[in-house]
Amino acid sequence: MVTRLVDAVALAVEEVAAYGPDRTNNRSRRGGRMKETERLAAALLEYGSVERTEEVANAIDYVNGVWYIPLAQGGRLRLEAASLPHAVGELLALYAKAVSGGEDGQRLVQAWLGGERDVEGETLIGSLQELGWRQELGVVVLLELERATEPGTGAEAVALLRELIEPEQAVLAVQGTQRVWLLVPVSQPAAKEQRFAKRTAVLNELATQDVRRHSYSEQELEETVSAWIATLGAELFLLGRGGLSSVRSLEELALAKREAEFALEAGKRFRSKDVLHAYHRLGMARLLYGTPQTVCQEFVREILPAGVLEALTPELRETVVTFVEHGQQVADTARALFVHRNTLLYRLERIHELTGYDPRQPQEGWTLWLALLLLRADCTNGRG
Structure with missing residues (x-):
């Protein structure tokens, strides 16, 4: 039985070598190689098990002592190298090299x-x-x-x-x-x-x-x-x-x-x-992503306590972020938000009343922006 198996694998090596490694999109060469791979899988079926996979395998592979041979109908044949006769294992390695043209390194x-x-x-x-x-x-x-x-x-x-x-x-x-x-x-x-x-x-x-x-x-x-x-x-x-x-x-x-x-x-x-x-x-993403979660939590709680955060509506939060990211310029921010200048000024004053931070002041505006950014990135709830 082993002799017959060795002969089958050896024949597959010889025939695939005749096709040569497939470095092109030649369909006939690919088809010939696939037929030989199917014969090889059939000969080795009793030594392994068939696995269904999400990805479509297109080449024989060897990972952590296990051979994987692609099947035409989908999935792959899984073979423990230790379960194969020694001569078959060596020929299988030659087959893989012949198919890939020496692409084992890849x-x-x-x-x-x-x-x-x-x-x-x-x-x-x-x-x-x-x-x-x-x-x-x-x-x-x-x-x-x-x-x-x-x-x-x-x-x-x-x-x-x-x-x-x-x-x-x-x-x-x-x-x-x-x-x-x-x-x-x-x-x-x-x-x-x-x-x-x-x-x-x-x-x-x-x-x-x-x-x-x-x-x-x-x-x-x-x-x-x-x-x-x-x-x-x-x-x-x-x-x-x-x-x-x-x-x-x-x-x-x-x-x-x-x-x-x-x-x-x-x-x-x-x-x-x-x-x-x-x-x-x-840029800043490097610093913020590397900041410990506890530090982020403490910062956000300090700037936006639970009651303040609840009162700060999504509309007001968007106003802070947009205002700061537009250089704290009223006219540019009003255009970006599609609101009247007076509406924007009302919102900014309301934000000041709720938070105690005036977004029109550079440092205070950036402080609010950073707290909202950490919330939006979910940094106070772990790294996900």
Whole structure:
């Protein structure tokens, strides 16, 4: 029985090698490879179990001692490596390498990026170098997509992003049903050098500059990622936002990943009007998101006690925020709120009476604004 199984796996390796790795969109090659994968799954079925998954798998994978083989009808075959005959396990590894064309390093980076496994720094760097990273500069982006709960939506988002981003060395990974990680290098294949010359210059400038300086190139890069988010909305009806951090050294990949996630979470709370939040451009959001919850609670209770907060209607709260964000200018605020100047002045006086803080005074106005911002961001009820 084992001999027959070894022969079946060996035949799959030989036949898929004849097709070669699929680095193109060749449908016949993809179809041939899928047929061989189906035969392989059938031969190994008694050693594993079939799992139904939300995401559509399109490649054989190995995670924490478990092989996963995609099935044509959906789902995947789960195989514990320890339960397989030794010879079969070795041939299975050869098969995976033949299918991917040596892209095991990419899967390793994907698994790390998507939070599926921990990878040592040296191993991670080696995998990226195998993928063609010749420089250590790049960006990490975390996208969070709303309305992405339908099965397969994450895979569709990754496929669309791959078309938009294009460089072969870029790594994309799905985490859960709503998050997509992107790791994009500066260097590009020589054949695409001219095509990506402008973008390469942008990434180089971002990754090497002093973070205290802000240049047009930084803004241009952020606009590019924002355009990717907009395209996801237009093509897949996914509303999204992102956090971005630059990679200045491959040794700092883990740090850049944490920074991208911090930027996303801080930006969602305190820069809610923006769709992309760069770690080096968070401004006040960095300070506020890092403030302990107890400090936020005490501040809000001091400025807006329960009775005052209850009396401060949504209309008056909006007036404070709009007035401060328009430079405490009466005419500009009245236009923004679509109210008469006298109506605005009445509201400001009413706010002063209720709170004891005069929003027309710079420091007092900003104090009220900050307390309302912390409430709106729900910072007094935890980090969510």
